[in-house]
Amino acid sequence: MSFDQTSLSVRIWGIETYKGKTKSTYWVRWRVSTKRFKEPFSTKALAESFRSRLRTAASNGEAFRLSDGLPVSMVRPEQEMDWYTFARKYADMKWPKAAATYRRTIAEALTAITPVMLSNGAGRPDEKNIRSVLNRWGFNTQARDGEKSEWAEATLRWISRNSLPLAEVMRPETARKLHDAAVSRVDGKPLARSVARQRRMILNNALSYAVELGLIPENPVREIKWTAPKPSRVIDVRRVANPVQARTLLHAVKRQKPSGERLYACYATMYFALARSEEALNLREPNLSLPQPEVDKETGELVYGWGKIWLEEATPHAGKAWTDSGKARDERGLKHRERGEGRWAPCPPELTAILLWHLETFGVDDEKRLFRGVRGGEVPLITWNRVWQAARGYAFTEEVAATPLARRPYDLRHAGVSAYLGGGVSPTTVAEWAGHSVEVLLQVYAKCLHGQDRLAQELVQAALGHRRR
Known part of the structure; x- marks a missing residue:
């Protein structure tokens, strides 16, 4: 390409429309030196996009090649890559190393922004159908070639035929629309801060990948100014149950047939051991260090002691379509930790008693897992939520x-x-048990720390040798 003859003498004419019997063709005509060129397009938007790129190159003083009339920066492939083809390529590139939940997140982000890159061709499907097939098949690497309904096949064919060129993203108005679609809901209202930031990151990462492949000269979204929605990490105190309410709920779980009794100890692990749901559901017998109860000589009652729980793997729900195993839950390391890096969680006597009861009543499966569905296997998400609501x-x-x-x-x-x-447990200890940093813990639970001043004063007085009143 560097040996092509070039010229700075360029003239670009307006778009000419040829109206045929069944469809119109839009021609872009221009001249480089004394040589004339023309390109046909099926839609006016495509023609305007191409002409805009020529005009931008010319206004920037870029040299045009005499061989094909294009600016030297425009590598002319046999067929210019369209947005939908590129977006699938990006999803496929990320798929092998991405966790199942992140695969789904990438698909959701690409689904949200792709309608911006579709022309309004004849027979455009319903927007809900477009988003449905894109998320379920278009951007799911392992499901894309699977069996689909006739309407899904037809919708995907329409998307492929009506996808705008990837280069369209270089137009400022298109870049802005892509960005707005990434950080907004379908109705145009702002997304939650965390979701908006993640989708914006995925859009930026995708366009940077396009630059890496040499498909576009730069990432046009990177410079778009945006203020993320105001963060609100503090827990709503209205959601926080006190110990009496929490125990009441746990006992209510145990009474829900047929699954509640089997999940009672799992919910209890979330409360007493501060485990996330995906950590508690993956609990196995070797992860437990539980002392056997002793008999109180005076009362004859069983006395349970403190144990420990080693949390080392989590099974977040992603859906069968997104996991390599075909199971609804993905097996991965703990949140914010490398695979194999676990943490100890507390097991107060009350939880020790509940876990020992569960082991005696239900035992474990072949993989030493404590919690299973009524028919065995992983606990269905619908069961997990239904038991709680009941x-x-x-x-x-x-x-x-x-x-x-x-x-x-x-x-x-x-x-x-x-x-x-x-209760006065140090934030450092609680953060370690919960798998948080102290900074995050104090941010999230700031409103739950009322009353600590009085407790701190009493501890200081005791440390100074004064008796507590």
């Missing part, structure tokens, strides 16, 4: 059930952290 309805009045109090199973973990902090 327990809330059983334990709470209608008025209380309508509030945010312990609305999700994950709120048990929040309740446990709050209880330990409120």
Whole structure:
């Protein structure tokens, strides 16, 4: 390409439209030195995009090749890559090393922005259908060639035919639309801060990959100014159950047939051991260090002691379509930790008793896993959520059930952290147990630390040798 003859003498004419019997053709005509060139396009948008690129190169003083009339920066492949082809290529590149949940997140981000890069060709499917097939098949590497319904096949064919050239992203108005689609919901309202930032990152990463492949000269989205929605990491105290409420809910879980009894100890692990749901559900017998109970000589009752729980793997729910194993849950390391890097979680006597009861009642499966579905295998997500909602309805009045109090199973973990902090356990220790940094712990649970001043004063007085009043 460097040996082609070039010229700075360029003239670009307006778009000419040829109206045929069944469709129109849009011609871009231009001249380099004394040599004339022309290119046909099926839509006016494509023609305008191409002409805009020529005009930008000419205004920048770029040399044009006499061989094909193109600016030297425009490598002319046999067929210019369109957005949909590129987006699939990007998803396929990320797939092998991405966790199942992140694969799904990439697909969701690409699904959100791809409609911007589709022309309004005849027979455009419903927007909901477009997004559905893109997310389910278009950007799912392992499902793309699988069996589909007739309408899904037709929708994907339409998307492929009507995808704009990747180079269209270089137009400032297109780049802005892509960015806005990434950080907004379908109705145009802002996404939650964390979701918006992640999708924006994926868009930036995808366009940087296009630059790496030499498909576009630069990433046009990187310079777009954007202020992320105001963060709110602090836990809503209305969601945090006190110890009496938490125990009431746990006992209500145990009464839910047929799955509640099997999941009682799992929910209890989230509360007492501060485990995330994906950590608790993956608990195995070798991870437990539980002392056997002793008999109180005076009362004859069993006395349980403190144990330890080693958390080393998590099984977040991703959906069968996104995992390599074909299971709904993906096996991976703990959040924010390398694979194999675990942590110790506390096992208070109350939890020790519950786990020993569970082991005696239900045992473990062939993989030493404690918690399974009624028919064996991993606990279905629908069962996990259904049991919790049934327990809330059983334990709470209608008025209380309508509030945010312990609305999700994950709120048990929040309740446990709050209880330990409120009881005077040092934030450093609680952060270590919960798998947080101290900084994040104090940010998230700031509102749950009320009353600590009085406790701190009493501890200081004791340290100074004064008796507590």
